[in-house]
Amino acid sequence: MTAETPDPRLPDEQIHLDAVYARLDRMRATTRRRLSETLRESAGTPQALSERESYERMYTDELTKIDAAEHNLYFGRLDMIDDTEEVRRIGRIGILDDDDRDTTLLLDWRAPLSRPFYLATPATPEDVERRRHIRTRSRAVRSVSDENLISGEIVDSDSSHDVSGANVVNESALVDALNAARTGEMTDIVETIQREQDEIIRSTHRGVVVVQGGPGTGKTAVALHRAAYLLYTHRDLLSRSGVLILGPNEDFLQYIGQVLPSLGETGVLLSTVADLFPDVRARGRDTREAVALKGDQRMLNVLRAAVRARESLPTAGLTTRFDGYDLPIDAEIVKAARADARSTRRAHNLAQRTFLRTALDRLAAVHARRIGSSQLDGSQLLTAGDLDDIRVELEADPDVTATLLEFWPTLTPQGVLRDLYDDPSFLRKSTRGWTDAERDALYRKARPLREDADLSASDVPLLDELAELIGYRTDEADRVNRARWRQQLSEAQDALDILTGSAPQDLEDDLDPEILMAYDLIDAEQLAERQVHTARRTTAERAYEDRTWTFGHVIVDEAQELSSMAWRMVMRRIPNRWMTVIGDTAQTGDAAGATSWSEVFTPYVANRWRLHELTVNYRTPSEITRYANRVLDWINPDQSPPTSLRSNGIEPVAIATDDVASTVSELVVTSDWAGLTTVITSDGTADALRGALADVGADVTVHPITAAKGLEFDTVILVDPADLISESPRGYNDLYVALTRATQRLVVVHSRALPPDLADMPAPPAQDSSPSAPK
Numbered sequence: 106m107t108a109e110t111p112d113p114r115l116p117d118e119q120i121h122l123d124a125v126y127a128r129l130d131r132m133r134a135t136t137r138r139r140l141s142e143t144l145r146e147s148a149g150t151p152q153a154l155s156e157r158e159s160y161e162r163m164y165t166d167e168l169t170k171i172d173a174a175e176h177n178l179y180f181g182r183l184d185m186i187d188d189t190e191e192v193r194r195i196g197r198i199g200i201l202d203d204d205d206r207d208t209t210l211l212l213d214w215r216a217p218l219s220r221p222f223y224l225a226t227p228a229t230p231e232d233v234e235r236r237r238h239i240r241t242r243s244r245a246v247r248s249v250s251d252e253n254l255i256s257g258e259i260v261d262s263d264s265s266h267d268v269s270g271a272n273v274v275n276e277s278a279l280v281d282a283l284n285a286a287r288t289g290e291m292t293d294i295v296e297t298i299q300r301e302q303d304e305i306i307r308s309t310h311r312g313v314v315v316v317q318g319g320p321g322t323g324k325t326a327v328a329l330h331r332a333a334y335l336l337y338t339h340r341d342l343l344s345r346s347g348v349l350i351l352g353p354n355e356d357f358l359q360y361i362g363q364v365l366p367s368l369g370e371t372g373v374l375l376s377t378v379a380d381l382f383p384d385v386r387a388r389g390r391d392t393r394e395a396v397a398l399k400g401d402q403r404m405l406n407v408l409r410a411a412v413r414a415r416e417s418l419p420t421a422g423l424t425t426r427f428d429g430y431d432l433p434i435d436a437e438i439v440k441a442a443r444a445d446a447r448s449t450r451r452a453h454n455l456a457q458r459t460f461l462r463t464a465l466d467r468l469a470a471v472h473a474r475r476i477g478s479s480q481l482d483g484s485q486l487l488t489a490g491d492l493d494d495i496r497v498e499l500e501a502d503p504d505v506t507a508t509l510l511e512f513w514p515t516l517t518p519q520g521v522l523r524d525l526y527d528d529p530s531f532l533r534k535s536t537r538g539w540t541d542a543e544r545d546a547l548y549r550k551a552r553p554l555r556e557d558a559d560l561s562a563s564d565v566p567l568l569d570e571l572a573e574l575i576g577y578r579t580d581e582a583d584r585v586n587r588a589r590w591r592q593q594l595s596e597a598q599d600a601l602d603i604l605t606g607s608a609p610q611d612l613e614d615d616l617d618p619e620i621l622m623a624y625d626l627i628d629a630e631q632l633a634e635r636q637v638h639t640a641r642r643t644t645a646e647r648a649y650e651d652r653t654w655t656f657g658h659v660i661v662d663e664a665q666e667l668s669s670m671a672w673r674m675v676m677r678r679i680p681n682r683w684m685t686v687i688g689d690t691a692q693t694g695d696a697a698g699a700t701s702w703s704e705v706f707t708p709y710v711a712n713r714w715r716l717h718e719l720t721v722n723y724r725t726p727s728e729i730t731r732y733a734n735r736v737l738d739w740i741n742p743d744q745s746p747p748t749s750l751r752s753n754g755i756e757p758v759a760i761a762t763d764d765v766a767s768t769v770s771e772l773v774v775t776s777d778w779a780g781l782t783t784v785i786t787s788d789g790t791a792d793a794l795r796g797a798l799a800d801v802g803a804d805v806t807v808h809p810i811t812a813a814k815g816l817e818f819d820t821v822i823l824v825d826p827a828d829l830i831s832e833s834p835r836g837y838n839d840l841y842v843a844l845t846r847a848t849q850r851l852v853v854v855h856s857r858a859l860p861p862d863l864a865d866m867p868a869p870p871a872q873d874s875s876p877s878a879p880k
C-alpha cells in the first residue's frame with residue numbers, strides 16, 4: 106500500500122481492537138471492584154477467612170493477567186477456508202464478549218484453535234486462507250500484513266519491510282522482532298513462534314523432552330512459552346504442584362524474568378541450582394578442579410563415608426557419671442546401638458532414636474548388673490520394674506544422653522560439608538582411593554570470612570545429597586514462621602499495589618473512589634496481620650522454602666552446565682520426570698557439565714526421553730556465524746551448525762592493540778552503535794578490565810564469559826579470545842558462546858595473537874594502517 110491510498114484494513118481492525126480493549130477495561134473494573142470488596146470483608150470463622158483468601162488470590166491473579174495483556178493484546182487473525190468461513194482473532198489472552206457469552210472476541214494464543222496461526226504455510230495451509238498480522242501500539246493499529254496461504258502472496262501495509270519469502274511464518278513481524286534493539290530484558294515471541302518451536306511448546310510427551318539447538322535458536326524462548334502453555338493446558342494440576350525453571354546464573358534469570366509475567370503467568374519459580382537449597386546463599390568461587398570433583402558422582406561415596414564417619418566408636422576408658430557411679434561406655438554398647446540404628450535403613454538423624462534406645466537399654470543393663478547383683482551368687486536382685494526405672498532415669502539425664510549422642514550426633518548438611526573441607530584427617534578418611542592432588546583441590550586452608558562466600562554453587566547439590574543421607578529437614582517452625590510473616594507483608598503490599606497500579610494510565614482519573622478507599626484504609630502491615638493464621642503463599646513461594654517439595658513440571662535451561670550431582674538434586678524435585686530440558690552440548694563451559702544427553706538421562710529414564718532439535722539461529726547474523734561455525738567444527742565436527750536467518754551486512758572486525766582498556770574505551774566513546782553494547786572477557790581478566798575501563802571513564806558493562814551464557818546484546822566487544830581458550834579446558838566452547846552473543850555487531854579487541862579460526866578477521870577500515878603488533 107502507498108501513502109496516497111489509505112489501507113482500508115487498518116480502520117477495520119481498529120474497530121475490533123477498540124471492542125477488545127473496551128471489554129478488557131470492563132473486566133478490569135469488575136475485578137478490581139470485587140477485589141476491593143473482598144479485602145474489606147471481615148471474616149469471622151476460619152472457613153470464611155479461607156474463602157476470602159481464595160477469592161483474594163483469584164482476583165489478584167486475574168488482575169495480573171489483565172494487566173499483562175494490555176500491551177499488544179490483539180495481534181493475529183485467521184480467515185479459514187472451511188465451510189464456516191470462520192474468522193479467528195488471536196491475542197495474548199482469551200476474551201469472551203460479555204453481552205453474548207458465546208461470542209469469542211479473542212482466542213488465547215495457546216488455545217488449540219490458534220495453532221494454525223503458527224503452523225500454516227503455503228505448502229500446508231491447515232485450512233487457513235489468509236493469515237493476518239496486526240501490529241498495534243497504545244491501543245491503535247499501526248500496520249497489518251496479510252499472507253495468502255493459497256496464493257502465497259504477501260500484502261504488507263508497511264512497504265518498508267523487506268519480506269524475502271524465506272521459509273518462515275509471520276515473516277515481516279519476525280524480521281521486525283529480530284532487528285529490534287535489545288533492552289537487556291528478553292521479550293516474548295507469541296506473535297512469531299515458528300513451526301519447529303511450536304511443536305516443542307505444545308509437545309504432549311509426559312516424560313523428558315530434550316531440546317538441543319545451537320546458540321540463538323530460541324531454546325530459552327521456547328522453554329518459557331512451553332511453561333506458559335503447560336500452565337494454560339494443565340492449570341489445575343500445575344497450580345497446585347508448581348513449575349520450576351532453572352537457569353545458569355542470576356543475570357540470566359533477571360534477563361528472562363519478565364517473559365512469563367508478560368504472558369500473565371506469575372506462579373512459576375525461577376531459580377539457579379545454587380539457590381535451590383533453602384536458607385543457603387552460595388556465593389563462593391571454586392577452582393575448576395574443585396568444580397569438576399564436586400560435580401562428579403564419586404562424591405556420593407565421599408558423602409556417605411563422611412556421614413558414617415560421624416557414627417563413631419568410643420575410645421577405651423570412656424565413662425559417664427550417673428547416680429554416683431562412673432558408668433563405662435564401651436565400644437560394645439555403641440556398636441550394638443549403631444548396628445540397630447543402621448539396620449533401620451533410615452537417614453542418619455531419623456535413626457538417632459533407635460541408636461539411643463538400644464544404647465540406653467544396654468547401659469541400663471550394665472548399671473543394673475553393677476548395683477543389683479547379689480554379693481553372694483551374682484544373681485540379679487532388681488526386678489524388671491527396677492530396670493525400667495533405671496532406663497527412664499538414664500534417659501532423663503542430659504549428661505548421659507549427650508555422651509551417647511557424641512557417637513550418633515544430630516548432623517546438618519552444612520556442618521558435615523564444612524568439616525570435610527576444613528579437617529584434613531576427616532577429608533582423608535572420607536575420600537578413600539583419591540589422589541593427594543584431588544584431596545588438595547577440596548581442602549580449604551582457611552574458611553572465608555564472608556558467610557555467603559563459604560559455600561559455592563557446586564556445594565549446593567552436595568548439601569542436598571547430604572540432607573537426604575542425614576534426613577535433614579528445612580522446615581523448622583520458627584524459620585517458616587519468620588519467612589511466612591515476611592511473605593505476608595510483601596503479599597499484602599502487592600495486593601495494594603495491584604489495586605492502585607492496575608489501571609491503564611489514561612483511565613487513572615476515572616478510578617472508582619471506593620476502590621481508593623480500600624487502599625487508604627489498609628496498609629500492608631494491617632493486611633498482613635489479618636492473614637497471620639493462614640497459609641496464603643503461592644505455590645512457588647511454598648516450594649522455594651521447602652527442600653522436599655516436588656514440582657509438577659521442571660524446565661532446565663542451559664542444561665549442559667549441570668553436573669551429575671546437580672542432576673541428582675534436580676531429579677529429586679521431579680519424581681514424575683515430566684521435564685523440559687534445553688541446552689547445547691557445544692556450549693558446555695562448566696568443568697563438570699554434560700557432553701552427551703544420553704549419558705545424562707539414561708540413568709534416570711532409560712530411553713524414555715525425546716530429543717527435539719532447533720535448527721535456525723534467530724540471533725546472530727551470518728556475517729558473525731561464519732566465524733562461530735569454524736569454532737563449532739573444531740569442538741564437534743558432527744554437529745551441524747544452525748542456519749542464520751538473516752545477514753545484516755556488518756562484518757566483524759578485529760583490532761590489535763597494546764592497551765585493551767583504552768582501545769575499548771575509545772570504541773565505546775566514539776561509536777554511535779544503537780542498542781546494548783557489552784564487553785566479553787575471560788573470567789580471570791574481567792575484574793581488572795572493568796576497573797581499568799571505569800578509570801578511563803568508559804560506561805560499558807563487562808561480562809566474564811561464564812556470566813554471558815544465554816544473554817544477548819546488539820554489539821559485543823570480545824577481548825582477547827586467546828585468553829578464553831587458555832583459561833579453561835573447555836575454552837573453545839567458551840569462545841563459541843562469546844562469538845554468538847551479538848545480534849548485530851562483533852568487534853574483537855586483542856593484545857594476544859588471534860586463534861586460527863579468527864585469524865583472517867579484517868581490521869576496521871578506518872583503523873591506523875600500522876597497528877601495534879600483538880604479542
Ligand SMILES: Nc1ncnc2c1ncn2[C@@H]1O[C@H](COP(=O)(O)OP(=O)(O)OP(=O)(O)O)[C@@H](O)[C@H]1O
Binds near residue numbers: 283293299318322327
Ligand atoms: N520465533 C521467534 N520470533 C522472534 N524472536 C525469536 C524467535 N525465536 C527466537 N527469537 C529470538 O532470538 C533470540 C535468541 O533466542 P534464545 O535466547 O531463546 O536462544 P537460545 O537458543 O536459548 O540461545 P543460547 O543457546 O545462546 O542461550 C532471542 O532474542 C529471541 O527472542
